[in-house]
Amino acid sequence: MKMRMNWKSVPVLILAALVMAAWSNPASAQDKEPANPGGYHGELDFTISWKRYYSYEEWTKIMHDLQTKYSSLADIESIGKSRMGRDQFLLTITAKETGAHGTKTAMWMDGAVHGNEVNGVMCCLYTAWYLLTRYDYDPYVHEMLNTTTFYILPGLNVDANDSYVMWPNTENDPREPYRPEDNDGDGLYDEDQNEDVDGDGELSSMYIEDPTGNLKLSDDGRRFIPVASEFEDVMRFRSLGREGYDNDGDGRINEDDIGGPDPNRNYPYGWNLGAGWPYPMSENETRNAWEFQRTHENIFAAFHYHNTGRLIMTSVPWEVEGAAPAAGRGGGGGPYGQGRGFQAMTPEQRLAQMQEENQYAQFFDRNVAPAYRHDLAVQQQIATMGARIMKNYRPTQAGPPGSGQAQSNSYMSAGQYAYLIELWGTHMDGDQNGDGRVDQEERMLWLDIELTGEGWVVPHRFDHPDLGPIWIGGTMKKHIGRTPPARYIESEAFRNMQFVLYCASQFPKAEVEEIKVTPSTGDLLWVDVTVKNDRTYPTISDRDLEREWVDQDRLSFSSSSSITRVEIPEGSTIIDPNDRRTQGNVVGTEDPEFRLNGQSSRTFRYLVKMSGNNGWVEFTINSFHGGTATKRLNIRSGD
Amino acid sequence: MSMIRSPRKWAGGMLCLALLLGTAPGASAQRAPISFDDYHGYTGTVEYLQAVNRAYPNITELLEIGESTMGRTIYVLVISNMRTGTTIDRHIELRNPRRENVQNVTPMKSYHGKPGQWIDGGTHGNEYTGTEVCLYIIDKLVSGYSSDDGLKTLIDDCVFYVCPIVNPDGVYNSVEGGNSQRQNSMNNDDDNDGRINEDGPDDLNGDGHITSFRYRDPEGGYVVDDVDPRVMVRLARGAETDKERWSVIREDRDNDGDGRRGEDSERGIDVNRNYPEGWYGDDNEKAGSGYYAASAPESRAILEFFTNNTNILLVQSFHTSGGFTYRPFARWPDSRIDAKDLAIFDKVMGKKYCELLGADYPAEWDVEPAPQAAAGQGMRMRPSGAPQGGTPQQMVRVQRQAPGGQQTTRAGGGGGGARGYDLPREWTHPYNDNADRPYGYGIFIDWAYAQFGSYSMTTELWNRSRDFPGMPEFEGDDVQAQQERWLVNYQEENNGGRFFVPWQSYRHPDLGQGEIGGWIAQYNSRNNAFPGDALRHVCDIHWQFELFKANLLPRVVVTDATAEVLYETNSATEASVTYQGDTATINRGRRTGAVKVVLVTATIENTGQLATQVARGARLAGNRNDAVWLVGDRDRITFLQGTAHQSIGVLEGVMPIPGIQSSAPAAGGRGQQQMMMQMPAGIPPEMMQQFMSRMGGAQPEVQAGNTREVKWLIMIEGNSPLKVIVTSQRGGTHVKEITLR
Known part of the structure; x- marks a missing residue:
């Protein structure tokens, strides 16, 4: 059962008052210019270049500097150490004066579980910077930090994240935490890593001149391409693989690189040995992150950044055999259901119809257990907005939670709505003929146009100490294929930040919408109270609800001394058989407990007895993630 | 009923004990004295481990492998001759490292090059008899080293990892505090009142x-x-x-x-439900203990230690009580165990265990290596629906002729029927055959067998009615x-x-x-052996069992290695070829002087009883086949055929496995398996060789059993020292130097 620290001790009314005060008169922002979409200037308060990648030393210094400057909004802590002893620093961002971070519904972000995917570090850092620098200027950000907490861990796999930026590497390495592993079964661990042989700062490929080879240099001298035919009379080459030495003298090069298990197969849910060796949460880096996520029960949603391919992978409940067939579901559990005709369509037809109205519409075709249909609908809605915000990012459903991945684990082990974002994708920008992929020619053209020719390691001769005269080159440099070239860091980070903030803006908010009174007989009154949640997310995820990990929303009643509640035994009274709204919602002796779905409301009916002419009734809804709200109705009896 | 009847009960056992003590009177030098007239608890255990380590620095190392929630250290005492043995990383020169030079790999200890046996106790805090058995075994090993040649060989060639207390908080609270605590300790607010413990x-x-x-x-x-x-x-x-x-x-x-x-x-979780194998239930929801598998500091410490000591092949975990031993599985039926492993568990280890206890065991366990030898003998099967166990002292067994009188040793479906015999009370498995239901989820020995690849077992020590010397057999x-x-x-x-x-x-x-x-x-004394004679009795039987198992460990050695010079010249030059039309021109280059072409032949042998991996061990993530290296002066050697290191599969042991045919080539590890799978069906063995060499495997022929012959053809410029090194994950590392002939 999730227990939020100090929840009961937060005086809700005072908190609401503080929100109002802070917003209407932001003391720290008096001399600044609020509410100007034409240009906020908070970024000038803390200037930082988004045109380069940062080393561990640099990005953690930026985090510390941000915290120092915005100490009323940010805390910094180390959640633990990596294998090589680096601290994993995390920023906690919220407006402290409106409530401690633990009392607010929270968003988790982790930047780069895979060492080489450091654009996630930049997305996290950018989001933190954006929130902090704009709090005093931007009403959207201001309101958000008053009510929401962000836990941001820019680097998760910090050893490898730092190495990727600081040292010559291919775009794919180093990926794993630095647990030693014997990849080639020779009894030695990590003994044959790749090396920048020619010392040019890039980890490229090696080729050797070989009359029997099947490669030649392209006309522009930049690439090694297959010979046209076996009779072509050109200098021929053979590939020797990635740049490196045969460190252990076994005749193979780079066959036992640094690093152990894939950290995104190391999470508990669905973990298996084959993918996640040696055991769940074996790596300090993932374990520290998950222990934080697990023990901060106010976390409602989680973003996990990866590359590449521009995907929004949403955690959705897994397929269940025998659940309702495709055409008969999708809207069942929530506010997003469509008409009966819609139900009869195939999934493709439904998506087509939905996209006539909204080109970004998504339809998740998956049979899920009845208890999980609302989450399927909610995530479909969020993914639709994600596609709208991030334009060329493609929403997908996370696969069956069978391999210990963070995004499945966040949802299945803690009920947190989770998103794996695959950042960047040169193939999308380079596609000229619209066939959905980028061939070599298109890629070179993309480099020439977009990167004005940068980014290519031109083949050149080099005398390899072991292999003799060889050629090195013919590959893209590091920050192109998987991490965007520096000039694109900010545009990618900006759109991703917007999506995160959108999701946070849809965190549930429980409200008492209205209280209505209907006289019954004598001095008896019917009181109808409607509570609602206008946001996309429900107050409790289907997963939390099914596993009973979160207390349900509770509606409580209080009144003046002149008004007393008449306790109706459960199910004894039919109020109005024609009023479907209140059927089954007559409150008996117990305070009602329920879950407010996304974009939904519920009405409850109470019977009260009023003596005298004046009185009041008051209703408070208390929701773990949706917050607390109260409304009072004064009742006066006319003559 | 064709039960094999072993010498009966503790009286016989005590006789054996007396004889055992008698064989080496006063010869053992006990430099760290220990008494079993009281329990040691956490404090006494730590003191004893430190004393042993001080007294026997050459054959012990005391490791701190983790820390409990209350800050108590989890210790492992390593017992092995620290001056013998070698590891592969000492023999391979690494050149041109990455300039980044990350120091994530630590040098191996010499004992990592030896087969390992793990012994633990005190996983459940209130089962501290297991701790005493561990201490007893430590005492026997270290004090016997100088006087007992058998022990000396074991400690020179193998390594024992003894962890007397897996769960320090539980043992401390149970023994020092008198507050029986099976679980670990956690800082939890169990009753939700805002206060902890x-x-x-x-x-x-x-x-x-x-x-x-x-x-x-x-x-x-x-x-x-x-x-x-x-x-x-x-x-x-x-x-x-x-x-x-x-x-x-x-x-x-x-x-x-x-x-x-x-x-x-302080009570937290049951550590022995916190391991990764079968932690989730059939509905993919939590069924084991803890927040997730390996969430407890104790289980994580063990898992991490095993991950870094993959030479462990034998695993023994001491619990209480009941007086019997569990082999895997708790989570799965026996159909998940390979027939070969099942035979090793039951017919080799189980039989010995029953003999040590003086307990009955099924007649099928006496089958000799040739499986047909016992044909015609009746097979006992429990009629379906009959209860397992019966009274605590006597097993209900019903004899029935199997259809066709055929004898099978194959592990079968849910029940014990297809296994071919009922398990005796003293040697059993936790899984409920009759109800086809798991005993528990996330259990240590299940992980140690299925995911780590070791022969693992849990002994529930102490049966008060049986194990108390001098206690009358009461009736009524x-x-x-x-x-x-x-x-x-x-x-x-x-x-x-x-x-x-x-x-x-x-x-x-x-x-x-x-x-x-x-x-x-x-x-x-309900759950733990009474201090004094009763405790010593229990300790000694289980020391003998561990000793028996230690002598089963594989030991891989290079028994023979020769180098034969096939060709020699004193005036070699480098050469390259250019083609022009249909003419190839050879261009002479640098003079290299004396060059020899040498055929190196090595014989690798496993002289131990067991194979170097459990049946499917080599295919588990983190495990590997046995490998052999030929190492010389890198600047002077060129490999003409063969590569510097190559897989030789999994070496069988010398012991015939009862009821199991000697290994076919397919019994090897991952490499051989894959080759076999890619082979078209029905291909004759001689053609197989072609496939294998084409696929990079340098093995001259398909080899099985406990020996391999490996050949390399190399060219040496001038002279080079040569050595053949076999490195087996669980069978040890061994080197043989070669002098050119």
């Missing part, structure tokens, strides 16, 4: 012991024994009695005034009471009455007038 048990009368509080209670489940009023007799559920009823509780009070006693102690319907009376007197005569406190009047703050007294919790 505020209501544990209490030493109410301040005498330094947790005993019992008894009070008159019309609803109580006890009466005072007629014969000995110190003994409380438990009534059967719903039994009528004319006597005065009492309740007996642990010495405890309601510390936080919430109306409950002891509801928020009040055996428990008779034993209690006997024990109270026994401790008075032998232990000065230290373990039983006379009942004394006490006014309980919550329950009113009553009496405090009875067994001091640690010594009630």
Whole structure:
């Protein structure tokens, strides 16, 4: 059962008052210019270049500097150490004066579980910077930090994240935490890593001149391409693989690189040995992150950044055999259901119809257990907005939670709505003929146009100490294929930040919408109270609800001394058989407990007895993630 | 009933013990004395481990492998000759490292190049007899090293990892605190009152012991024994009695005034349900203990240690009580165990264990290596639906002729029927065959077998009725009471009455007038061997069992290595080829001087009893095949055929496995398996060789069994030292230097 620290001790009314005060008169922002979409200037308060990648030393210094400057909004802590002893620093961002971070519904972000995917570090850092620098200027950000907490861990796999930026590497390495592993079964661990042989700062490929080879240099001298035919009379080459030495003298090069298990197969849910060796949460880096996520029960949603391919992978409940067939579901559990005709369509037809109205519409075709249909609908809605915000990012459903991945684990082990974002994708920008992929020619053209020719390691001769005269080159440099070239860091980070903030803006908010009174007989009154949640997310995820990990929303009643509640035994009274709204919602002796779905409301009916002419009734809804709200109705009896 | 009857019971066992002690009188140099007249607990265990490490620095190393929630260190004592053995990383020169030079790989210890045996106790804090057995085994090993040639060989060639206390907080609270705690400790608010661990048990009368509080209670489940009023007799559920009823509780009070006693102690989770194998249930929801598998500091410490010591092949975990041993699985039926492993578990280890206990075992276990030898003999099967076990002392067995009289040793579906025999009470598995139901989820030995690849087992030590030397075999319907009376007197005569406190009047703050007294919790002998002779008896039997298993460990050696010079010249030059039309021109280059072409032949042999991996061990992530290296001067050697290191599959042991045919090539590890799978069906063996060499495997022929012959063709410029190194993950590392012939 999730227990939020100090929840009961937060005086809700005072908190609401503080929100109002802070917003209407932001003391720290008096001399600044609020509410100007034409240009906020908070970024000038803390200037930082988004045109380069940062080393561990640099990005953690930026985090510390941000915290120092915005100490009323940010805390910094180390959640633990990596294998090589680096601290994993995390920023906690919220407006402290409106409530401690633990009392607010929270968003988790982790930047780069895979060492080489450091654009996630930049997305996290950018989001933190954006929130902090704009709090005093931007009403959207201001309101958000008053009510929401962000836990941001820019680097998760910090050893490898730092190495990727600081040292010559291919775009794919180093990926794993630095647990030693014997990849080639020779009894030695990590003994044959790749090396920048020619010392040019890039980890490229090696080729050797070989009359029997099947490669030649392209006309522009930049690439090694297959010979046209076996009779072509050109200098021929053979590939020797990635740049490196045969460190252990076994005749193979780079066959036992640094690093152990894939950290995104190391999470508990669905973990298996084959993918996640040696055991769940074996790596300090993932374990520290998950222990934080697990023990901060106010976390409602989680973003996990990866590359590449521009995907929004949403955690959705897994397929269940025998659940309702495709055409008969999708809207069942929530506010997003469509008409009966819609139900009869195939999934493709439904998506087509939905996209006539909204080109970004998504339809998740998956049979899920009845208890999980609302989450399927909610995530479909969020993914639709994600596609709208991030334009060329493609929403997908996370696969069956069978391999210990963070995004499945966040949802299945803690009920947190989770998103794996695959950042960047040169193939999308380079596609000229619209066939959905980028061939070599298109890629070179993309480099020439977009990167004005940068980014290519031109083949050149080099005398390899072991292999003799060889050629090195013919590959893209590091920050192109998987991490965007520096000039694109900010545009990618900006759109991703917007999506995160959108999701946070849809965190549930429980409200008492209205209280209505209907006289019954004598001095008896019917009181109808409607509570609602206008946001996309429900107050409790289907997963939390099914596993009973979160207390349900509770509606409580209080009144003046002149008004007393008449306790109706459960199910004894039919109020109005024609009023479907209140059927089954007559409150008996117990305070009602329920879950407010996304974009939904519920009405409850109470019977009260009023003596005298004046009185009041008051209703408070208390929701773990949706917050607390109260409304009072004064009742006066006319003559 | 064709039961094999072993020498019976403890009397026989004691005789063996006496003989064993007699064989080496006074020869063993016990430089760290130890007594088993009392339990050591956490404090005494740590002191003893440190003393052993100080006294035997050349054959021990004391490791700290983790820390409990309450900050107590988890220790492993490594026992192996630190001056013998070698590891592969000492022999391979690494060149041109990345400039980044990350130091994530630490040099191997010499014992990583030896086959390993793991022995642990105290996973459950209140099962501290296991700790004592571990200490007993340590004592036997270290003090026997200098006097017993067999032990010396084991300690020189193998490594023992002994972890007497996996769960330090549980053992500390149970032994030092007298507060029986099976679980680890956690800082949890068990009763949701905002406070942590505020209501544990209490030493109410301040005498330094947790005993019992008894009070008159019309609803109580006890009466005072007629014969000995110190003994409380438990009534059967719903039994009528004319006597005065009492309740007996642990010495405890309601510390936080919430109306409950002891509801928020340090007690955390059962560590032995926190391992990754089968932690989730069939519905993919949590079924084991803890927040997730490996969430507890204790289980994580063990898992991490194993991950870094993959030379462990044998795993023994000591628990209590019952007097029997469990082999895998708890989570799965026997159909998940390879027939070969099943035979090793049951017919090799199980048979020996039953013999040591003087227990009966199935006649099928006596089959000789040739499986047909026992044909015609009846197979016992339990009729479906018959209950397992029967009375605690005697197994219900029904003989039935199997269809066709065929004997099978194949592990079968859910029940034990297809296995071919019923498991005896003393050697069994936790999985419930009859109900086809798991015993538990996330259990250590399941992980150690299925994911780590070791022969793992849990022994539930101590059966009071059987293992107490001198205790009469009581009969009647009040055996428990008779034993209690006997024990109270026994401790008075032998232990000065230290373990039983006379009942004394006490006014309980919550329950009113009553009496405090009875067994001091640690010594009630229900769950743990009584200190002294009984404990020594239990320890010695299990020391013998561990010794038996240690002698099964594989040992891989290069038995022979030769180098034959096939060709030699003193005036070699480098050369290259250019083509022009249909003419190839050879261009001479640098003079290299003397060059030899040499054929190196090595014979690799596993001289140990068991194969170097369990049946499917080499295919598990983190495991590998045995490999052999040819190492010389890198600047002077060129490999013409063969590569510097190559896989030689998994070497079988010399021991024939009862009921199992000697290994076919497919019994090897991952490499060979894959080759086999890619091979078209029905291909003759001679053609297979072609495939294998084309696929990069340099093996000259398909080899099986416990030996391999490996050949390399190399060219040497000038001279180079040569050595052949076999590195087996669980069979050890061995080097042989070659002199050119």
